[in-house]
Amino acid sequence: MKKTLRYNYRLNPTPEQEVKLIEFGATARGIWNLLLSETMRRYDYDKTFFFYKDMASLLKKLKSFEEFAWIKTFDSAAAQQVARDLEAALKNAFSKGRLQRFPKHKISYKRKKLHNDSFRAVNNSNCIRIENRTISIPKVGKVPIVLHRNLVSKIKTVTIQYRHGRWECSITQEVECKTAKNRLTSITGFDINSKQTVVGSNGFVSDNPKFLRQSKEKLTHLQRQLSRRKKGSNRWQKTKQRINKLHGKISRQRLNFAHQVSRQITNETGILVFEDLNVKAMQQFNGSMVADNVMGLITQLAKYKADLEGKLYHEIGRFEKSTGICSECGQRHVLSLSERYFTCTACATYQSRDLSAAKSIAKTGELDLIAAEIVARVIPTSQHKSAIKMKVFEVSKLVEGSEKKEAA
Ligand SMILES: [Zn+2]
Known part of the structure; x- marks a missing residue:
């Protein structure tokens, strides 16, 4: 049996990288809100929901419009991840036995140093690597990371977030459980x-x-x-x-x-x-x-x-x-x-x-x-x-x- 575990590390981005990270966090929030609004509109119209496939194709279509150029500058795998997360949130809200509420729009805290946006990059074809005390984030570059403990296995996803006055990333990795003792x-x-x-x-x-x-x-x-x-x-x-x-x-x-x-x-x-x-x-x-x-x-x-x-x-x-x-x-x-x-x-x-x-x-x-x-x-x-x-x-x-x- 395999288990996905999450490990948190501290990041020390350069000022230029920091600007990028803030922008990406805001973009992820924007995409979430956009997709959620579309889903709600669709539900009002014919009582059906948007699922991942609809969301992904909508994102693809929107990219060609000028007012949605901001989606293009974002890492496309991370954008798809937003759609996946939203789909999961929608499904959770309607599955029995779970107490999750219907997903909400995300708001930004305009005041500097208090924002809590985040985005999640996906490790497709080894694009996220850790080398020389940096972690490579797609479309951001090599961000210095504090590796207080070694990775246990291959990286699956990396969530980057500014929390409590510092940059953090949480890395999910798959860990093999010991066989159940008999x-x-x-x-x-x-x-x-x-x-x-x-x-x-x-x-x-x-x-x-x-x-x-x-x-x-x-x-x-x-x-x-x-x-x-x-x-x-x-x-x-x-x-x-x-x-x-x-x-x-x-x-x-x-x-x-x-x-x-x-x-x-x-x-x-x-x-x-x-x-x-x-x-x-x-x-x-x-x-x-x-x-x-x-x-x-x-x-x-x-x-x-x-x-x-x-x-x-x-x-x-x-x-x-x-x-x-x-x-x-x-x-x-x-x-x-x-x-x-x-x-x-x-x-x-x-x-x-x-x-x-x-x-x-x-x-x-x-x-x-x-x-x-x-x-x-x-x-x-x-x-x-x-x-x-x-x-x-x-x-x-x-x-x-x-x-x-x-x-x-
Ligand atoms: Zn007694």
């Missing part, structure tokens, strides 16, 4: 609590890191400063830019943290069980969860890392209550948010709320997976007795098949 040792449940800490049933604990809290304090400070400044003034602009940069820093810190935690928990266990975070959010989180979804990020990353390693990721079903269940006897308790520890009313075990929740998530996950015949418990072949009792599972072939179905 034996997995250990199953671990993970509870994410309202303090946004991850607790594993194997004893793993990760705290919401200090640097994120510090950056957030700084952000509140700057936002307060901004509200004191006269809107539109030079000093206001300056603060606004600092806020924008800080947002960038926070999002990079958050991503980095999520990568580290998800890597660690994937390495430590064979089967990862999480709660469905949507339900979790409804049950107990407040507004900050939506705004600062580092936990959602961790589960997302853990999922693909598990796939890459040939391990199993499982989310337990909706409305499965995990908090307040005794890890020894299964007795249910109603706990208030402030109760971090409790004593079981049935068997008198004193336990941490988070750890017992994680254990109950692991238990539910195990039952789920066995019931769905995805795994089966087996007795380990090596008979030497270790101090820790390892659970061993045999994975049925079914998993690979269902994965393929999902990918198609």
Whole structure:
């Protein structure tokens, strides 16, 4: 099984290249808006949609008109990519089981340094290459790139965007997953609590890191400063830019943290069980969860890392209550948010709320997976007795098949 992964790199374009990149971003936005308007007009007319083929041929036709000369200066593969993205957005908006809305027109932020246009170049016949610390972008040239990590495989596409005060490109590459293991040792449940800490049933604990809290304090400070400044003034602009940069820093810190935690928990266990975070959010989180979804990020990353390693990721079903269940006897308790520890009313075990929740998530996950015949418990072949009792599972072939179905 192959997976498309995205890696972000920093770009340092020359002033001339920067002008080009800004122009291309605006062009991509223009094409998106043009095609979207056409699609909507067509829908009003005969209730059908434009699809990729119609869009591509429309672009081809428009190129010959003088007022659409701006399309000609753009990389044609990137223009086709806009059409592909729009088609995907339209299809998503109408497919069942997805919650995407109908695509919107893109607006530009006229103020310099705050625009967030982007465009995506496609690597046709090796036109995008990395050599001598530059990346060649069609019709732009060799743009200096900061290669903080090596490429893992061939480049598929490159998205170029100005974000948070710097140029970035995100490169998609195809990575081969390790073959799914047919034996997995250990199953671990993970509870994410309202303090946004991850607790594993194997004893793993990760705290919401200090640097994120510090950056957030700084952000509140700057936002307060901004509200004191006269809107539109030079000093206001300056603060606004600092806020924008800080947002960038926070999002990079958050991503980095999520990568580290998800890597660690994937390495430590064979089967990862999480709660469905949507339900979790409804049950107990407040507004900050939506705004600062580092936990959602961790589960997302853990999922693909598990796939890459040939391990199993499982989310337990909706409305499965995990908090307040005794890890020894299964007795249910109603706990208030402030109760971090409790004593079981049935068997008198004193336990941490988070750890017992994680254990109950692991238990539910195990039952789920066995019931769905995805795994089966087996007795380990090596008979030497270790101090820790390892659970061993045999994975049925079914998993690979269902994965393929999902990918198609
Ligand atoms: Zn109990």
